[in-house]
Amino acid sequence: MSERTSVLAVRCVYGSYPSRLLDLWELYDECKGSENDNPAILPVEQQFMVLELANAGEDLESYQFHNAEQAYALFKQVAFGLAVAEESFQFEHRDLHWGNVLIAPTEQKYATFVLRGRTYRVARRGVAATIIDYSLSRLSLQLPSADTAALYNDLATDDGLFDAVGDYQFEVYRLMRDKLGNDWKNYEPYTNILWLHYTVDKMITALRYTRTNTKIHKHYIAKLKEIKNRILDYGSVVQYVLTDNEL
Numbered sequence: 001m002s003e004r005t006s007v008l009a010v011r012c013v014y015g016s017y018p019s020r021l022l023d024l025w026e027l028y029d030e031c032k033g034s035e036n037d038n039p040a041i042l043p044v045e046q047q048f049m050v051l052e053l054a055n056a057g058e059d060l061e062s063y064q065f066h067n068a069e070q071a072y073a074l075f076k077q078v079a080f081g082l083a084v085a086e087e088s089f090q091f092e093h094r095d096l097h098w099g100n101v102l103i104a105p106t107e108q109k110y111a112t113f114v115l116r117g118r119t120y121r122v123a124r125r126g127v128a129a130t131i132i133d134y135s136l137s138r139l140s141l142q143l144p145s146a147d148t149a150a151l152y153n154d155l156a157t158d159d160g161l162f163d164a165v166g167d168y169q170f171e172v173y174r175l176m177r178d179k180l181g182n183d184w185k186n187y188e189p190y191t192n193i194l195w196l197h198y199t200v201d202k203m204i205t206a207l208r209y210t211r212t213n214t215k216i217h218k219h220y221i222a223k224l225k226e227i228k229n230r231i232l233d234y235g236s237v238v239q240y241v242l243t244d245n246e247l
Contacts, residue, residue, distance in 0.1 A: 004081070005102070005130045009052040016044045056130035057104030060199075064208045065127070068220035071203040073125035074103060075224070076247065078199065080113040080122055081131055082192045082237040087115060090140040090187040094155070094176060095133060096195035097169045098202050102130040115238070140187065156182045172198050189236035196237065200228045 017039045025039060057063070065071050078101060085091035093100075106128040110121040138152035155161055155177070162177055164170040176191045204224050211217055226246060234240040241247060 005056045005132055006054040007051060008054055011050045011052075012047065013050055014045060014047040017042055017046070053132075055104075056102040056132070057128070058102065060098035060101040060103060060202065060207070063103040063127075064210060067209055067211045067214055067217035068203070068224060069216050070125045070127050071207055071209075072220045072223055073123050074101075074127050074129050075196075075200060075203060075227070076122045077111050077124070077127075077129040078131065079196060079237055079241050079247070080111070080115070080120060081129065082196070083241045084113050084115055085139075086189050086192065086236055086238050090138075090150075090189075092138045092187070092189060092191045093131065093134070093136075093195060094138060094153075094191055095136040096131065096192075096199065098199070098206075100131065100133045101199065102132055104128045104130070115241070120241075138184065138187065150185050150187070152184050155184050168198055168201060189238070192237045193231060193234055193240065196240075197228060197231050200224050200231065204228060 022038075022040055025034070028034060029038070060074075078096075082091070082093065105126060106124055107126075108124055108128065111124055111128070113120045113122065136153050136155065138150065140148045140150050143149055155173075162170075162174050164173075172194050175194050176188075179190055179194075180186055180188050204221060209217060223246070230244070230246075231240060234244070
């Protein structure tokens with residue numbers, strides 16, 4: 001999709017997990033908590049795929065916006081990026097929580113998206129969005145035989161994913177499971193709508209803004225609330241960006 005991070009290098013390596021990285025993992029776990037296993041448990045002959053990615057900025061949870069106009073611009077970038085991916089690859093992200101949307105300052109005025117042959121220019125308002133972490137995602141690939149193959153993570157085998165409580169993120173996992181009937185091979189773009197609903201909810205209730213008393217901030221908070229109230233009526237992000245007159 002257009003709003004994806006750039007891969008600079010890929011390497012396959014093996015051996016013991018470096019002690020410096022173990023120290024950093026344990027520091028992160030102590031400060032923020034991790035749901036993953038400590039890599040110290042891995043065998044000395046463990047193989048790793050190492051990806052070097054471009055720096056795409058801070059995650060949505062950490063970033064401090066000037067006002068809700070910037071958040072609205074970011075939301076539109078994410079929505080159009082998802083729409084292009086839906087149309088091109090029958091793509092579902094399936095884990096688009098606010099740690100998987102990165103924001104970097106930019107002087108570029110517009111992001112450009114091509115959807116169904118038409119070019120759309122989306123205002124950036126000083127922020128550039130990047131979507132990351134496709135470990136739970138699903139897409140369809142065209143095979144030389146003209147058939148298609150679904151690439152996906154079978155979340156039906158991960159019961160623990162659906163047990164957590166305390167944040168809307170965890171409810172979205174259960175809503176996805178119900179929508180798909182726990183058959184994760186199928187394409188169901190409504191899951192992307194669920195994550196956009198989650199994202200706009202965070203923009204209204206949890207993001208950090210520096211200029212909250214301005215008219216423009218209040219205006220765009222109202223627009224975000226309107227989006228939250230109607231977005232679940234759409235069946236896909238493609239349908240949403242192409243037919244929602246208020247976006």
